Amino acid sequence: MARALQYAAGRVSGWQGDEVVLRAGDGALCASDVHAAIVFDGRLDNQPEIERRLGRQAGDVGALLLAAYHRWGKDCFTHLIGDYACAIWDRDARAFYLATDPGALRTLFFRTDRGRLLFATEQRGLFACPDVPREIDPDQMAAWLCMLPREPLRTFFRGINRVPPGHVVRWADGAFSLERWWRPEDVPTLHLPRDEDYEEALRAALDEAVRARIRPGERIGSDLSGGLDSSGVSALAAGQLAKEGRELTAFTAAPRHPHPSRRNRFTDEWPSAAEIAALYPNITHVRIDNDDEPLLDALDRREMASDWPVLNATNTVWIDAIHREAKRRRLDVLLQGAMGNMTISYSGGERLAGRLRAADVAGTWRAIADLRRGGGRSWLGIAGEAADFLLPLALSRGLRSLLGRAPTGVFDYSAIHPDFLKRSGLTDRARTLGGHLRNLTRGDSRALRLAVLDRTDHRGHHAMATRRLFGLDVRDPTSDRRVIELCLSIPEEQFALGGVPRSLIRRAMRGLLPEVVLNERRKGLQAADWRVGFQQAMPRLRAEVGRLRASPFASECLDLNRMDALLDAWPGVDDAGERANIDYLCAFSRALTAGRFIRRVEGGNG
Template sequence: MGFCGGWNLPFGSVEKAVRALMRSTRRSTGRHAEAAAVFACDDAVFAGDDRLFVVFDGRLDNREELERRLGVPGASASDGAILLAAYHRWGGNCFAHIVGDYACAVWDDASRAFFLTTDPGALRTLFFWSDRGRLLFATEQRGLFACPDVPRELDPEQMAAWLAMLPREPLRTFFRGIRRVPPGHLVRWSAGKFTLECWWRPENVPTLRLKRDEDYEEALRDVLAEAVRCRIRPGERIGTHLSGGLDSSSVTAVAARALAEEGRGATAFTAAPRHPQPSRRNRFTDEWPHAAAVAALYSNVEHVRVDNDAMPMLDALDLREAGNDWPLLNASHNAWDTAIHRDARRRGLDVMLQASMGNMTISYDGTELLARRLRSGDVVGTLRTVRDLRRGGGRSWLGIAGQAADSVLPVALRRRLRAAFGKGEAGLFDYSAIHPEFLKRSGVAEQAIALGCNLRNVARADSRALRLAVLDRSDHRGHSAMATRRLFGIDVRDPTGDRRLVELCLSIPDEQFAKEGVPRSLIRRAMRGLLPDVVLDERRKGLQAADWRVTFDAALPGLRQEVARLRNSPFASECLDLNRMEALLAAWPGVEATGEQANYDYLCAFSRALTAGRFIRRVEGGNG
């Protein structure tokens, strides 16, 4: 399930690495005839000629385009042959021409160098270790750790950044000496040294100017359709994550239409509360009715309900962590997500489509439009936006005034004013149980407190910068996707993270996403007739796992034991505020508790600290 390789290593080290990665019996190995370059792969593409060795884990989503541009012979050409031809034509720049979810390594004998890359979608991972002229790379960190020379030493600064939800440093992992290949980047390694090059530059995508609003709608539909279609290959059994929101509903609907043309169907999974939950302001707490309305439009969609508490929280953590080489993001949400994948495996599915990047692409809400116009001094545009927010967006005058103030005031002043009016905003320690002293020593305290876990504080009035920052901070999805492949044999694919779709959505003016003050206006218009009105006209947000308190309450005895075990770990005791975690458990308000503070305390701060602590103990060997 991936590949590994390196330079100047005993071949036995690479053999051990590939065994750590293996899920299949389709293993291939190769050694360069005149050099110390070695490769091994498990169920991945492996090809070479007298100059190049290429190993590739993933999909070529623009294969027909590449065949045409490279002049290779259509269906008779293997993916490996296409990759070799692409590299011969474009060299290290070839990856900018390849679309798909992939990790790739190339040995180029002419330049005596390795080239390592992953695509911008971040659903494939690639790591490397280099020391004293040696190189070892692998698609999962466990492949590196199979080599006894590779250390397993945790990096305190990365743990601090993770707990503070800071933007990721491109090469950094949780282990000293272990580096990752960042999405959309190329690592060139030669003679014991490496350089990093960013080949994907979405910040430079030109703004798209079309004549009519309908042209933007058509462009979005067309590119979304292609992003979905290339992810549902012949012979594969397809599942989808279907919530009650616009993103997963759009992906499911487009997939259903494409599959129907081939006489095939899909299985859509919706996580829903088994225990009825009261409605909350601007939220609906049961997504099943909205999701069911989507599924009812397409006769080839089988709709499956999965209870949010279908798996005990700690059981789900134990299962998911066995396949994950990175801390999990959220303990409570992991329960229903793991339950869905477990059911999908039982049904024999091969692929799960999701839409986790949709909020930053197809259904971006256009919120930064008012800020941009205010900060640029566009008085007429600002007044027009205020009018639209009032009429089409249904916003109150007070709400619009608050949004305008947030747009122009310095962050510190904005926070003081909000606190003075009793509207204090959540800050770092609302979201995080990082130990304050550990944060101070980490050197990131000032940055973390200023950010306050809100990327709008560093990307103000710039929708493109904001969305790219969110995409960059969401690269943990690759670790989750790799774990899903390992544990369940299911390939997770996200059309809303398709490079072509991301670039299109970044190029579309903000005005289209917030037309006439309606948030997420573009996707609502583009999907009219393909989705039910109950989804398209819903202004509230669906609240996933609204009954998470039930799962948390059932796990309470085990959670107390977990925190007690963390005290046996010097590093967990250093970086986590264990006193606060114990106090939160002692003050647990029960399943009937309401209020946003419980979400901050337990769903965010405690949950993230718990998964970080379990990860630390796992690395230390203390979770046996």
């Protein structure tokens, strides 16, 4: 198991006793005393705070974690801040505790059978045991193809469980139980006297989260788009590194092939990113082509390092190109802002529905006035948003269809085989979701953001694969637990003050980011020229669908005829329609990566 998980040649530490074997390598730690043993993979960001609470200074992180466990038991995880996966063996109680932090960038899996517990940070560690089968769970594949939230413990493999982010698993006497130690739904609403106080609170929390992810001696890089999340992270990181005479290498993916901007979208983020980089002399700005390598070559590499289907096929090309260049430059860390949309730059888009949900008449009218004045929304658009909340889902969808704005359905964005979906028993849930979690949360802003956070476990798989492939530690300040809790506590009005979407981050970053970025209302379109690489891959894509027909399970769960039909109907590189994004970026690409995952598990990818 240890060999299967090892990224590079290095020392593997461990502990053994009481029929228990623990192994830690590649930067993980193992520590023990007479009462307990611990393995910890990750980063602890609040060591001084824990030392103050314990009233003692520990010689190292391992000793501190043991002391925290002896003081607080399994509740110790509520005191730990950082990205981590942790396992504790209580020798006295003869019980194991397996836990992960809420940020979802560290994974932890386990299997129980015949009174035995196996656990590892990646599933391949479990599969290194010859008696652990690799059998795909069809229900989880159906849920993934339909973009449904999965059950917390389950993975794509029967008998393999995951420790969900922010949870702890207790195993004793051959049985396990699951408890959620992180309770974000209980975070109280924050009431501050001035709008400026919220801005200062957000800026301070994000600055601290960035600082915690920059360690002495590390070479730091960052993703830098033209949006607000990665730009805010990069700006704060550059400012902190400059004080130490250190540099930040910022990477921006950009199209080589010109692509016209569309309504509410801009297609080249390089000019905005370049203006951000120009503000900070210690930023080395690196341009990466969106189509740096063939699509299927990028998938081949990424899939070798992951035990999970790749989520986004076309984005893998430029993401891996950034990681390869970061490795070539010998960077250690890559900062990103991937969870910003649900934390620091949340749009406040549920404000109107939230006021309606609370039956707040005055608040509803204020929200409408702000949407008209600061948001530039039409009366028809506001009415449609209100109808989506007030009317039964089927009725609001019917009205939109009559107006020529039919919402997407499960068979629009998914190439799941209809018979397979029917047998899974998920048809009603998939139709209700319609690809949008808002259909489930119905105006509850906090529930929506938490639902999105719960559905981001693929980030951990991607981050672990990035460590394996490129030796890079991906760190995301926007998924820092303190940042998440602060953003959940801030009243929704602050995120859309005056009707301006993402108002809070725009105000908090004033003076740190250029006005062209702060005032941009459009969204940047990632890999706007993806059609070029897709068209170049067309012969290989046809061959891939042909190979999927040889797989019994892929033929059962995927609508391969539709996949062939989509390739036959390919509109070409010049098509600017939104329909292509649904057909090819969603339905075809997700079915493609699911099928390749199935063939790999079956042993059919050569």
